[in-house]
Amino acid sequence: MPAIEVLNLEKVFSIPQRDPGLAGAFKGLFQPRYTKKVAVDKISFSLEAGEVVGYIGVNGAGKSTTIKMLTGILSPSSGHVRVLGRDPHKERVANARDIGVVFGQRTQLWWDLALRESLWLVAKIYEIPKVKFVALLEEFAHVLELEELLSKPIRTMSLGQKMRSELAATLIHSPRVVYLDEPTIGLDVLVKERIRGFLKTQNKQNGTTVLLTTHDLGDIEELCSRVLIIDSGKLIYDGALETIKQRFGTHRTMKFELAGAGLASPLHLPDGAEITSQEGSSLELRFDRVRCSASQIASSVMSQLEVLDFSIGEPDLTSIIKQIYAGGLS
Amino acid sequence: MRYLELYGLFFVQRLKVFLEYRLSFLIGASSTFFMQAGGLFAIWAVMRVTPNLLGWSFDQVLLLYGMVALARSFELMFANNLWVVGQHYIRSGDFDRFLVRPINPLFHLIADRFNHDGIGNFLIGLVVVIRSSLSLNIDWNLEKVLCMVLAALGGGLVFIALNLITCVSAFWIVDSAPVTLAVHEWHEFAKYPLSMYSSQIKTALTFVVPYGLVSYYPALFVLGRDSSFLAFASPFMGMGLMLIGYALWNVGLRRYGSTGS
Structure with a gap:
């Protein structure tokens, strides 16, 4: 069974159309007109357990919408999605136990709480036994260099510190599938290296399946052997990174x-x-x-x-x- | 059970933060104090002009005020996030966070922030109720005590349920606070005896936006003026409204799943 299976997946949004000016705004209020926007256009792919795949495309290409459907946040307009054999939207809670998500620069940690407290709350939400939590915390703190940060509230952290904390929070329940939306955006080289190293280890040790969207091709080159490329909602490439390099890297x-x-x-x-x-x-x-x-x-x-x-x-x-x-x- | 434990944990963490921000805590507490003082002053001003408000004395009206404050404090403390679900969570996309976690998103929203401003409201409500009931020489018995406790708890439920019902609009219009406010403001009526109002408004405050069940009817019972079942109706009404609110919330969640905003 593949970890992620997507078949003819489609997401269409209705977007209210507004005419310019105040008159237009009033018109929109009483006679709303909608245009259909196909954000994800019948894409199909599947990821085997343990694969690390890069998902690339420009802003608005449909990457985030795809990930939102894979995490169960959004329901597909049509098509078929299975994550570890489950329908992620209909079985959202069961799916949530097995996945981890990093949404770019948004934090899932509590702004005012010290990192250790935040991680403990996350662990409790996922019902992780204390012994396991302590062991994982030690491991993560070491690999991600969080020792100094554990007693620091999230709001006082730098971008790189936040992202390292975020990754710890995302992986503390040992999810089998991880979605990372721009995990290295805006970070300096050293932090990037550390994060990539961490992801590699997690993938090797636990066979974590990773789908990674990024604008940073260094991430892709270091982590992914396979890439999916999406453009205007359509999947235009699915294959080895090497093939692209050879074909276009002349x-x-x-x-x-x-x-x-x-x-x-x-x-x-x-x-x-x-x-x-x-x-x-x-x-x-x-x-x-x-x-x-x-x-x-x-x-x-x-x-x-x-x-x-x-x-x-x-x-x-x-x-x-x-x-x-x-x-x-x- | 699991949710209770989780709430406890969220609560303890929150408490630690308050203790850390002593200044913000003090400002929050004193602003509550000033707001409540303003409310009390307004009643005092009204009652100075008309010392006998359709048969209600100053202390009796104070009792109504205290009961409303007490019931509302539960909404303020435990469910304040319902006010800001659109502005703070949906607009910023933070709402997605609740949906990728294996717990009920409504629980997560409510537990996410215990609001300490409510504590001040609770204390002031309590003091006002005790003070007015002392000077009213109420002849307390078990039934009356039970009525007061149920009115506060059930009343809290009514406050929370009405906010839940109205906050669901956030799934359509994002900022639901004005909608919630439009309904919430009706609770101001419940600080005075409902007999002041026209029968339509009285009916509305009993059955539609039943803030009257929070103060007026239980007060009638405790003051020995009336023994209508409405004095004990707030927990039932509160639960009924909660069920409606939760059903609507689920409709809203479905809409969120199809639009993502």
């Missing part, structure tokens, strides 16, 4: 550090390579690795200029995703 960048400043004469480059920027003694090229190789370019540049150092950049996922949105996937 463009690489190459950086040169030159001796002396600037180019004296125009540079001759192999077909498929072009200069993207040039500032002082640094030169950046972009090339299509199908049409020419990195070594061809390197030797070509070195034959014309004196090179101190050079490096090859990995394909940048942001630009790949942009290409896919622009309709490059068919």
Whole structure:
């Protein structure tokens, strides 16, 4: 049985239409007109237990709506959802026991309570035995570096501290399925690393299934072997991260550090390579690795200029995703 | 049982926070005091002009006032979040938090915040009731004591139930506070004897927005003026209204599930 099973899932919202101005507002009050917005458009996918899958798409693409249907907050307009074999909306309470959710920057902890008290309340809500709670708290406090924070009220915490606390609260009942909506947004690199490490361990130790929405492709690259891409409510890609990289990541960048400043004469480059920027003694090229190789370019540049150092950049996922949105996937 | 334990835990945590914020606690308590003092002053002013209000003396009207304050204090303490479910929870999306937890969302909403301002109301209500009943030389017996206790508890239920019924509108219009206020303000009538009002309003205050059951009818009984069953009706009416409120709440929840706002 898959952990998450989604078949032809659809969510349509009725949105009241308002004409501009005060007259329009009055008209809307007495003769409301609605337009239908298809937020999630007949998508299908399934996640096996223990998978960590990235769910990506621009704002408004339908990611949050999908997650709200998977958590049981929203009911589907049509289609079929099963999480651990249950209908999450109809069996909301039973489903809630087995899932954990992080909603971006919203906190599920009590603003004024110290972290330890908040976590204890959460544990009581999920009926976790005290012994287990104490053991988990110790583990989480260690991995997420919460020791110093346990006696601190949430309202006094920094963004990164809040998110680490949030993750502890989400995983304290050892959920089998976890939905994370932007868990690393706005955080610094060190905190991001810690959070990713924590999620990896949880996944490995407990076989936790994770569906992760993010704008941070670092999250995806580090955690997910598979991605789902949604655009205007439609699922436009479901597959390995590697496949996308290979299909769209044909463009690489190459950086040169030159001796002396600037180019004296125009540079001759192999077909498929072009200069993207040039500032002082640094030169950046972009090339299509199908049409020419990195070594061809390197030797070509070195034959014309004196090179101190050079490096090859990995394909940048942001630009790949942009290409896919622009309709490059068919 | 489990919910009772959970409520206790929520409550204790909340209490710790109050103790931490002594200043806010004091401000809350004193604002309650000033509001209640204002209310009492208004009654004093009215009764100075008409010392005998259709056969009701100042102390008797004070008894009504105290009973309303007492009953209302339960709503203030235990169910204050019903006022702000739209503004604080639905609008911000925090309501979703209740729906991903394995407990009843209405319980979670109510337990989420014990409101300490209610304590002041409770104490003032208690003092006013005791003071007025002392100077009224009420001939207390078991029935009368029971009537007062039931009026306070059942009255609290009436207050909470009416707020529950009206707060459900938050699922449609988000900010339900004005709707709740429109109904809630009727409790002001119950601070005076219902015999003052036209029969329609009296009927409304007995059966529709039954704040009259909180003060007027139990007071009639305790003062030995009347022994209508209405003196004991508030717990039943309160429970009935709670059931209606809970049914409506579930309709609202279904709507939330389809619109998400």
